[in-house]
Amino acid sequence: MTQRGFSFLELMLSMVILAILAAAMVPTTKNIVKRQKEAQLRQALLEVRMAIDRYKKMADDGKINVTDVRQLGYPADFEELIAGASLKDNTGKNMRFLRRIPVDPMTGEAEWGMRSVQDTPDDRSWGGENLFDIYSLSDGIALDGTVYREW
Secondary structure, rough: OOOOOOOHHHHHHHHHHHHHHHHHHHHHHHHHHHHHHHHHHHHHHHHHHHHHHHHHHHOOOOEEEEOHHHOOOOOHHHHHHHHHHEEEOOOOOEEEOOOOOOEOOOOOOOOEEOOOOOOOOOOHHHHHHHOEEOOOOOEEEEEOOOOOOHH
16 A cells, blocks of 8 residues: 655755745835835825915915914924914814824834924924924935935
8 A cells, every 4th residue: 555645855845945935025025014114104294294285375375373473374383283273263163284293104103303494405403483394204215215304
């Protein structure tokens, strides 16, 4: 009676093939995860940019009460975007622009670099006058070769 099954050589060969395939998948999987984080970063930056732009438009149109004239129609900081500004239509309603500070997917923190209108585009210190733009605090490099801080 003959026994059916796999020989030791066949098992070892199949294990080597599986190991090669698994090793080939690791870089691909890392790129997929990085690409997803980059998409989340773009979304967070866009969300805040749109909130700042909505605040600026409503301030310029005279629809909200601006707390400080020196802000040039921009919010003072993230807290003002979250807390909102009172509408000038005498209804007593408050217009909020963000629900919360988004988390930077590259650092895992809700901390961002901020720029005011008076700051230069490549300045890394916030003047504190108003919130004009934000950037990631990550020193990482994107798949396209750019630094996340420059997005």
